[in-house]
Amino acid sequence: MLDKLKALKKAIEKVVDQAKDAAGLEQVEIEYLGRKGKLTALLKGVADLAEQDRPKVGALANQIKREVQQLLEVKKRALAGGQFSVLGETEREDVTEPGIRPPEGHLHIVTQAIREITQIFSNIGFMRTRYPEVDWDWYAFESLNMPPDHPARDEWETFFVDAPISKKGKMVLTPHTSNGQVRELERHELPVRMISIGRCYRRQSDITHVPMFHQFEGLYVDKQVSISHLRGVLDYFAKEFFGSGRTTRLRPHHFPFTEPSFEIDISCGICGGTGVGKDKQKCRVCKSGWLELGGAGMVHPNVLKAGGVDPKKYSGFAFGWGIERTYMMKEGIQIDDVRTPYKNDLRFLKQF
Numbered sequence: 297m298l299d300k301l302k303a304l305k306k307a308i309e310k311v312v313d314q315a316k317d318a319a320g321l322e323q324v325e326i327e328y329l330g331r332k333g334k335l336t337a338l339l340k341g342v343a344d345l346a347e348q349d350r351p352k353v354g355a356l357a358n359q360i361k362r363e364v365q366q367l368l369e370v371k372k373r374a375l376a377g378g379q380f381s382v383l384g385e386t387e388r389e390d391v392t393e394p395g396i397r398p399p400e401g402h403l404h405i406v407t408q409a410i411r412e413i414t415q416i417f418s419n420i421g422f423m424r425t426r427y428p429e430v431d432w433d434w435y436a437f438e439s440l441n442m443p444p445d446h447p448a449r450d451e452w453e454t455f456f457v458d459a460p461i462s463k464k465g466k467m468v469l470t471p472h473t474s475n476g477q478v479r480e481l482e483r484h485e486l487p488v489r490m491i492s493i494g495r496c497y498r499r500q501s502d503i504t505h506v507p508m509f510h511q512f513e514g515l516y517v518d519k520q521v522s523i524s525h526l527r528g529v530l531d532y533f534a535k536e537f538f539g540s541g542r543t544t545r546l547r548p549h550h551f552p553f554t555e556p557s558f559e560i561d562i563s564c565g566i567c568g569g570t571g572v573g574k575d576k577q578k579c580r581v582c583k584s585g586w587l588e589l590g591g592a593g594m595v596h597p598n599v600l601k602a603g604g605v606d607p608k609k610y611s612g613f614a615f616g617w618g619i620e621r622t623y624m625m626k627e628g629i630q631i632d633d634v635r636t637p638y639k640n641d642l643r644f645l646k647q648f
Contacts, residue, residue, distance in 0.1 A: 297353050300338055304328070305360045312364075312371050321375065325368055335361065405637055405648040406510060409623040410493055413512055416536045420529070422491040422514065427476035429495050430457060433465025439478040439602035440553040455497050469497035473513035474553060474616055477595070480515060481603025486610065487518035493619070503581065503633045510619035517595060517605065517612030523556070526592060526613040530560060538562060538626060543569070545586070554593025554614060561586040565625045566632055581632050587625055590617030 308328050315321040328334050339357055403411075414424050427435075437449050447453055448471060455469040476492040492513040501507055516525065527546070534544045543563045551557040563569035564582035571578060571585035581587065592615035597607035624631045631637070636644060 297338075297341060297349070298356060301353070301356050301360055304334060304338060305364065308364050309367065312367055315371060315375070318372065318375055321368060321371055329361065329364065402648075404645065405623060406619055408648065409619050409626075410510065410512075412537065413619070413622070414491065414493065416533060417491040417514065419536075420532065422489050422516075425476060425480065425490045425492045426494050427473070427479050427492055429470050429497075430467060431470050431475045432462060432467060435464070435475040435478055436468050436470055436472075438465060439599065440474055441596050441598040441602075442552045446552065453499055455499065470494070471498050472496050472616055473511045474614070476513055477515055477553070477599060477614060478603040481517065481600065481605050484604060486605070488515055488612070489518075490515050496618075501635070503635070504587075504621060506620065506635055506638065509621075509634075511590075511616055512619060513614065513616045515595070515612065515614045517600070517610055519610055521594075521611045521613060523594060523613070526594070526615070529613075530592065530615065534562065537622070538565075542625070546592070549591060549593075551591050551593055553596050553599050554591070555596045557591060557593035560589045560592050560615065560617070562589055562625050563587075565629060581624070587621070589622055589625070590615060592616075 308324070311324050311328075312321070315324055326333065330336070335357070339353075418424070433449070436454075437446065442449065454471050457467040457469065459467040461467075473492045473494050473496060476490070476494075480488055480490050480492070490513075492515070493510065495508055496511045497508055498505070499507065514529070516529070530544065530546075534542065542565070545561045546558040547561065549557045549559040564571070564579060564585055564587050566581045567573055567579035567585060569585045571582060573579045579585070593613065595612040595614050600607040600610060600612070618634075620634045620637060623629060623637075624634060
């Protein structure tokens with residue numbers, strides 16, 4: 297048995313030396329050291345040996361197995377080194393050659409607009425804030441001087457949340473960022489000069505409306521604030537954001553939370569303010585040369601009271617516009633459907 301073990305070791309050494317690659321070496325290991333290998337088969341005969349001979353045979357078998365495993369490991373490293381050496385000769389690369397730059401994404405156009413608007417108002421002292429997108433009826437409607445029968449409080453206009461009713465009314469998905477007005481006043485840190493930007497939700501969908509959109513809410517409350525201050529801020533924003541080629545106008549309107557109130561319009565960037573499209577038909581975006589951006593006005597005394605502010609000492613103005621609609625009217629932007637930015641069409645998004 298001892299002679300057979302020594303002969304098997306020599307046979308293994310020979311085939312290991314002849315192995316040309318890692319696959320051949322693996323086959324040798326399986327053939328000789330595997331569970332059904334030649335060494336295992338040879339050791340099955342140990343049971344037939346005399347009891348005094350078994351320790352010598354077992355010790356030699358273990359020694360041979362260790363030595364063969366070491367031999368296999370040395371051969372593996374040698375083959376690996378030779379393989380990489382060949383690769384270095386056959387697959388040389390010029391490391392000085394410029395690589396192929398992977399494609400890079402960029403900010404969505406709505407995010408770009410939000411950042412630009414934030415910076416414009418920051419330049420005149422407005423601080424960026426953000427308030428809940430799911431809020432109570434009190435902040436979204438009641439505190440803003442909206443009567444219970446106001447159309448905006450109808451389920452066909454606003455998304456109501458299936459949640460328990462609290463002292464502040466039902467829970468809604470905020471239809472406007474105006475819910476932040478009274479929340480900001482409740483902090484009692486006057487004067488207030490805020491710009492609140494967030495998502496809003498309404499049951500509308502057409503070329504100028506989407507169910508989820510972004511809005512920015514401006515609020516300025518201080519002593520002796522007048523309409524002149526409001527007009528100055530609006531003109532400044534129009535000049536900075538839309539460019540000198542666009543014009544704005546204020547139209548008297550009615551909002552429950554401002555008095556007096558105005559609609560803010562800007563000349564259409566699609567038809568150039570003419571109201572006529574490229575097909576010589578009525579412009580499908582504005583219809584008349586003007587596009588409504590949003591509302592503005594002097595903060596209603598009832599809103600100031602709801603926020604704990606004395607309307608006899610303080611006054612203020614507020615305005616709120618949709619981000620998407622505002623961006624549509626930006627100089628040089630030709631977007632005729634507010635839903636387009638959300639269609640995930642890279643051919644469109646890569647242009648901005």
